[in-house]
Amino acid sequence: MIRYLTAGESHGVGYTLIIDGFPAGFKIDFNHLQSFLNKRQNFFGRSTRSCWEENLFRILSGVSEGVTTGAPLSFFIENNSKSQKKPFKDHLKTPRPGHADLAGMLKFDHKNVELVWERASGRETVVRTLCGALSLQFLKEFEIDSLSHVTNIGGVKTPPSKNTFSSLKNALSSSNLLCSDSEIEELMKEKIKSAEKEKTSLGGIFELRMTHLPIGLGSYTQWDQKLDALIAHDLMSIQGIKGVQFGIGFLYGETPGHQAHDEIISTTQRKTNNAGGIEGGMTNGEEIIVSCTVKPPATLLKPLSSIDVDTQEKTKAFVSRSDVCFVPSAAVVGEAVLGIQILNAFLKKFGGDSLSQTKKHYETYCKQIK
Numbered sequence: 001m002i003r004y005l006t007a008g009e010s011h012g013v014g015y016t017l018i019i020d021g022f023p024a025g026f027k028i029d030f031n032h033l034q035s036f037l038n039k040r041q042n043f044f045g046r047s048t049r050s051c052w053e054e055n056l057f058r059i060l061s062g063v064s065e066g067v068t069t070g071a072p073l074s075f076f077i078e079n080n081s082k083s084q085k086k087p088f089k090d091h092l093k094t095p096r097p098g099h100a101d102l103a104g105m106l107k108f109d110h111k112n113v114e115l116v117w118e119r120a121s122g123r124e125t126v127v128r129t130l131c132g133a134l135s136l137q138f139l140k141e142f143e144i145d146s147l148s149h150v151t152n153i154g155g156v157k158t159p160p161s162k163n164t165f166s167s168l169k170n171a172l173s174s175s176n177l178l179c180s181d182s183e184i185e186e187l188m189k190e191k192i193k194s195a196e197k198e199k200t201s202l203g204g205i206f207e208l209r210m211t212h213l214p215i216g217l218g219s220y221t222q223w224d225q226k227l228d229a230l231i232a233h234d235l236m237s238i239q240g241i242k243g244v245q246f247g248i249g250f251l252y253g254e255t256p257g258h259q260a261h262d263e264i265i266s267t268t269q270r271k272t273n274n275a276g277g278i279e280g281g282m283t284n285g286e287e288i289i290v291s292c293t294v295k296p297p298a299t300l301l302k303p304l305s306s307i308d309v310d311t312q313e314k315t316k317a318f319v320s321r322s323d324v325c326f327v328p329s330a331a332v333v334g335e336a337v338l339g340i341q342i343l344n345a346f347l348k349k350f351g352g353d354s355l356s357q358t359k360k361h362y363e364t365y366c367k368q369i370k
Helices: 030-041 101-108 114-120 122-142 165-172 182-197 227-236 249-254 327-350 355-369
Strands: 003-008 014-020 057-061 073-078 145-153 204-211 241-246 264-266 288-294 305-307 314-316
Touching: 003 122, 014 122, 030 057, 030 122, 030 327, 073 122, 101 114, 122 145, 122 327, 122 355, 145 165, 145 182, 145 327, 165 204, 204 327, 227 241, 227 288, 227 327, 241 249, 288 327, 327 355
Parallel strands: none
Antiparallel strands: 003 014, 014 073, 057 073, 145 204, 204 288, 241 288, 305 314
16 A cells, blocks of 8 residues: 655645555656646646746656656645745735634634745645655556546536446546537536626536446445445545535435435446445455546635734635636545545555556456455
8 A cells, every 4th residue: 555645735836745655666657747747737727826936846766767666755746936935914814614624723823824825835735746646657557547537627527427427537637627519518618707706706516437347346244344434535635626416425325215326337447436436444346436526626716704813803704816717626635536536445455665566466356356
């Protein structure tokens, strides 16, 4: 299993990522990692900062001639000079509703909102995206593939998708909002434009899919080994995520049992996939399908009511550069984070300190399943 830590601040020098436990003998495709970081960045509805940041990473340790050594990996992503920290404004004491500002100030006894949002900022997800991109790259050695797509922005929804995994992935290749339906995408863009004019912001829903997973990742034997619980934990840690569901999720509450559960055709196939690929905390061989609800960004150009933390006087929350909508970017981060948790479940199941060892264990298990 891997462990990882992130460090850095939104307007600091940059971000550091350390990954421990990554198997040796894996040749990294650095261009793929960079393209995944770029994918997170420039979606319709993002702020001007997304155009400034190049998100170029440097690898500092754990690699020899492009191949992992088994030693801890460390990466650094520098913030653009335009973004790097200016002197703090000592009068910035008006927290934003919907953000970590107020609770963070009280928890750490800070006198300045900036000390909270420097670390709570969504900018932090750039290094988790890098960790996830590497995890997904490793999983592709076992033909495991993934995608993320947007299904709802501000109430503008795509119809339920009947596309296969490959056809859905192809449909997303030219989208500026990670939407598989071009007509719906245009409506979503109009919704975002209207929100920008009204000086408000929009949330939405994205869906993650992962295919070709072996049966039995995760476990039913202990509460803290259930894979859906672990995935939900990691997805909920992404800034702005307020809800997670697997398969049909909340619709289980209104669907009778004979329609809800996925009938078994063979040991490797179900008639439907309402469970979203996980039963009893374990993969069941179907695609993992998980959806996340994203709240609207908390920084508004027309600020909501707040208080001055020092005087307790009523005022307005502070205003700064902000996204109108970051749902597509959150989807890319979600796909990356899903990759990290699946890699951990995969390595826990098959072990191995090197890629070749893991492959041997995986092949033996696949023969057993058949």
